[in-house]
Structure formats: structure tokens, C-alpha cells
Amino acid sequence: MKTFCKDYHLTEEIGRGRFGSIRRCVNTETGEVLACKIIHKADLRDSLDRECLLNEIATLKYVCGHRGIVELRDVHENDECLWLFMELCTGGDLFDKIVEKKRFEEKEAAVVMKRLMETIGYCHRKGVAHRDLKPDNILFSSNSFSNDIRIADFGQAASFSPGEKMSGIVGTPYYVAAEVLQGKDYNEKVDIWSAGVILYVMLSGIPPFNGDTPQEIFEAVLRERLRFPNESWLTISHSAKDLIRQMLRRDVLRRLSADQVLGHPWIVENCSEVFRR
Known part of the structure; x- marks a missing residue:
């Protein structure tokens, strides 16, 4: 060497x-x-x-x-x-973009989500769950928003075989899935939950489950019903809300997979023009 x-x-x-x-x-x-x-x-x-x-x-x-x-x-x-x-990714991370933009237009958020789900779907097919998806770990390859994203920080990732469950409380407050906090064994769909929270934050500028401390956030994730308050969500499409609901289902069997997210009408319709270019 x-x-x-x-x-x-x-x-x-x-x-x-x-x-x-x-x-x-x-x-x-x-x-x-x-x-x-x-x-x-x-x-x-x-x-x-x-x-x-x-x-x-x-x-x-x-x-x-x-x-x-x-x-x-x-x-x-x-x-x-x-x-x-x-x-080297020179465009900063998604957290920076959220702070800068406050709220994403639906087409912009859909492009990010499509690219994120394509990558997460690839990882899941390889038998890898990231387990710590959050805006800080989603990087932009350049300053142009149209450029690709890169997922980083795989320190909490876990390998799994088809049908195999994982265990261990890992992840970050706001983004960790309910079943992880409940101490249950879980599958790769914990990444879909985290991505659903990310999408909620991109569109509204606020998290779906809030609190002043990590413990309060965890309790909100476990107990609160998913809501779309009018002051933040009045102008956002029903289709976007439908996708988020299906990504944040507490029933894991009914929660969408990465491929199903990619096939949702909100993703397809908002990305068709961008990805046809």
C-alpha cells in the first residue's frame, strides 16, 4: 500500500x-x-x-x-x-435545504423522494436496512437541486435475509419508527417510516410527531395520531397526504415498500416531466 x-x-x-x-x-x-x-x-x-x-x-x-x-x-x-x-458532495445535506427553503414545492419533494426510494429499494434488495434515515444523512452531489442525492452514514445499518426480523433500538428522534420504540422485532420497513417523516417535514416544515425532549418525541410517536394541521397543510394535495399516511402506517404489513412508494400516483405524476427530460 x-x-x-x-x-x-x-x-x-x-x-x-x-x-x-x-x-x-x-x-x-x-x-x-x-x-x-x-x-x-x-x-x-x-x-x-x-x-x-x-x-x-x-x-x-x-x-x-x-x-x-x-x-x-x-x-x-x-x-x-x-x-x-x-x-465529495458539494451541495450540502437535506437538513440544510429544509432550513433554507422552509417548505418544498410538491414537485421538488417528489423528486427527492423518488431518488431516495430508488436507493433504499436497492439497499433492501441487497438485504441492507439503513435504520437511521434523516435529512442530515441525505447529501446533494452538487449545488444544483436537479442533481442526484447520496445517502450517507451507514453506521447503524443491518443486514437481513428475506423475511428475517431485526432488533435493537437505533435511529434518531423524530425519524425512528414506532415498532423500534416499542422494542419489537422489525423489518426493513423502518426505513419507509423514516422516509415518510422526512417527506412530511419537507412539505410542511414541521415534524409529524413533536416534543421538547427525546422522550417526549418518542411518546408522541407511540401515542399520537397522524395529523395534517390546516395552517401547514391547507394547500398541499390529498395525494401527498395519502402517500404519507401509507408510509407512516403503524401496521407494518400495510405500510408501503420502497417499490410501492415509487408506484404511488403522487410520485409518478410529480416526477413524470422531470424524469422524461
Whole structure:
């Protein structure tokens, strides 16, 4: 293996991750500009943190090849640090876009959801559930909204076989599925629930289940009925609301799959012109 210093030149910091910084870097041989996630091993609190990190690397290598997943190009390690060299996405993340736009037009939200479901459907067919979908983990490849998204942060991902259940409370407040919070075994449709929450937030600027603390949010997810308050939803189509209802069904058997979301009339009608170009 070539030496790390010879391969890459690190430049400015462009973000912070759970275990360290993310810096822009240049491959000194090809000139390609990448993102480098730098993990300081001393910052890994326990074996679970290390397992999460190794899981992300293994999963990214396994699901590589789909344009909707951020590409892991190289990994370097020494006694103190681990460097993950990844595709650079210059358009920010979906959380930034929501803060900037406040609310998405339905056609814009449908394009994002179509691309997200195409990627999640690919992962599910490969036997991988992301389990931590949220706007922060959905990146834009460039500043142009029309460009592709990339799903990142597979540290909580899990592999499964057809019909196999998963377990463990993972995910992020606001986006975690009800069955996960109930401590039940669950399947890959936890990702559909998370995507449904993301769609709700994109269209209205508010979460469907709210609270001042994580515990209050979890209680709202478990107890509250899905609502579409008039002040935020009056001008949004019935078809959009129908899709969200079907993505946020508590009955997992009736909750849509990724392919069924893609076939919903709201996605088809709002994306037909964009994807015909």
C-alpha cells in the first residue's frame, strides 16, 4: 500500500462527524477532490462505537455501485486515526435545504423522494436496512437541486435475509419508527417510516410527531395520531397526504415498500416531466 502522505493532501475542514472532522482533500496522483472523514480512535468511547464504525465501512463496500449511495474510495489506518476517503458532495445535506427553503414545492419533494426510494429499494434488495434515515444523512452531489442525492452514514445499518426480523433500538428522534420504540422485532420497513417523516417535514416544515425532549418525541410517536394541521397543510394535495399516511402506517404489513412508494400516483405524476427530460 502506498503511504498515506504520498496519496492525499488534506485541506480545509468542511464539516464535523460523530467521531471527528471531515476535510476536503486531493488525491495527489489523480487530482481528484474528495472528502476525508478523520476518526480519532481515542474519541471512540467503547467497543460499540468501534463496531458502528467498522459496520459503516463494511456496508459501504457491500452496497457500492449505486449512484444514490456516497462512494467510499479508500481507507487508511494507523494506531491513532482512521481516514475514510469518500466522494465529495458539494451541495450540502437535506437538513440544510429544509432550513433554507422552509417548505418544498410538491414537485421538488417528489423528486427527492423518488431518488431516495430508488436507493433504499436497492439497499433492501441487497438485504441492507439503513435504520437511521434523516435529512442530515441525505447529501446533494452538487449545488444544483436537479442533481442526484447520496445517502450517507451507514453506521447503524443491518443486514437481513428475506423475511428475517431485526432488533435493537437505533435511529434518531423524530425519524425512528414506532415498532423500534416499542422494542419489537422489525423489518426493513423502518426505513419507509423514516422516509415518510422526512417527506412530511419537507412539505410542511414541521415534524409529524413533536416534543421538547427525546422522550417526549418518542411518546408522541407511540401515542399520537397522524395529523395534517390546516395552517401547514391547507394547500398541499390529498395525494401527498395519502402517500404519507401509507408510509407512516403503524401496521407494518400495510405500510408501503420502497417499490410501492415509487408506484404511488403522487410520485409518478410529480416526477413524470422531470424524469422524461
